[in-house]
Amino acid sequence: MTDIVRTEQPPAAVMPPAKRPARFGWLWNTRLLGVLFIGALLILWEIAAAYAIFPPMSFPRISSILSIWWQLVVSGELLGELLSSLWRMFAGYFIGVALGVGLGLLMGYVRFFYNLLEPITEVLRPIPSPAYLPIMILFLGIDDEMKIFMIAFATVFPVLLNTYSGVRSVDPIQLQTARTFGVSGRKLLTQIVLPASSPYIFTGMRVSLAVALIVMVISEMVAASNGIGYFILSAQRGFKIRDMFAGVLTLAMLGYILNRLFLLIENRVLAWHYGYTQQRS
């Protein structure tokens, strides 16, 4: 069942197809429209910069940004920064996801752990991550450990909460079916509870991926000697404005690619789920 893919079509009821009998009518109904819109904005940027509508010092032409970006790619500088960033991000992300899934399962499955951990979750969760950054620096210094810890800490909560809701929403009939076949205890957890709540877990993981990216950049801007966040901030401080924009551009692409990859994996792993829910609605 690999042929089920979730397409990104807008719901038909919400967006009626635009009526345009003209020659380019088809364009209005595709995502290409949005891509062209981005292109148009970039051209506007180019023109605005060429006519120096904003101070040229802080608003370079998009073409010059792109050429700097390309130079940074070719020289390998950008890649180096990106690799140190990605290593931190994924180290923290995977620790956070593992902890979030583990704790979420425990809390959803064992009443004792829910009673023990729910209050502290609710106290820690609302704290915006930048707020505890200074504390982390105090205890862990400014090295990778601190950043990985920051990222892990921030990514735990979305995964934990979603896993917990997933576990609570498992159909009791599925659990009883497993019991009648002699499945109980830890086996019940891995065989039924985990797969049944995987759609929720994936939702949490997707939210956390975006959080991880944000916290990675923030922690690098505050305390680092490499990484894409550091690169952007130091470019700005050194008046290398085009480099700064190139860094931001890189982050936009990174975020886009990560999300795409995630959806690709999710569509494969949860193919059954999309088919199942479509069938029922």
Added chain:
Amino acid sequence: MSQSGRAVLRVSGLHKSFAAAGGTTVALNGVDLEIEAGSFVSIIGPSGCGKSTLLQIMAGLATPTSGEVYYEQSRVQDPPPDVVYVFQQYTRSLFPWKTVERNVAFGLENKGTMSRAEIASRTRELIGLVKLTGFERHYPWQLSGGMQQRVAIARALACRPAVLLMDEPFSAVDALTRAGLQELLRALWRELNLTVIFVTHDVDEGVYLSNRVVALSRAPATIAIDVLIELPEPRDQIATRALPAYLKHRAHLLAQLFADEGLKSVEVA
């Protein structure tokens, strides 16, 4: 009901009440029942009388408010091995992330006593028996209601249980499929030496399939009728249903149900 054989499941003094917002519902009000090994017992009764509740307690899936259940010699608290329950809500009981094949193999894989090859061949055999060959790689939600029900039945039968508890398993299929499933179940019951306890609200189905029918009264349920069905074997969908003995049982049980529902009682000769 006095029977000669060995009792495989024994229920005594069963009471079950549910606390709900509107007060307590008493579902079972003193049920005693002995199920003889190898028998095919149907439990009938009006909707909401407590049939599912009784069956779930016998399966060890629910605990009674008072009274006890014995499987063989031991008290039932958890689902005993070799007792398998087939849910009324079959759509929700199949695992949507598993293919038909994996659903059917579920019980076998968790027994841990069979090799991979044995599991595969048993699974194939059962899928063939319920006529789902060719749908092994489908997911449950890609099948029709009747097909899903057959998957649930195959899954239960695959692990060769000693006792099969079935809660209205044929309620959602068309008459023809239903007749086919009834024949399949009776054939397997004879071949595999199963004990079947079969909940239905269809009197005809109960009489046709079973060698004993137990009718529950309206909630709070007690046993209203407990009757042995002695009809010639093998049974036949057309001939058996035309026998005077069949019709007599049917009328007797229907009269009980109708009386329960406050409908005009049918006169029985």
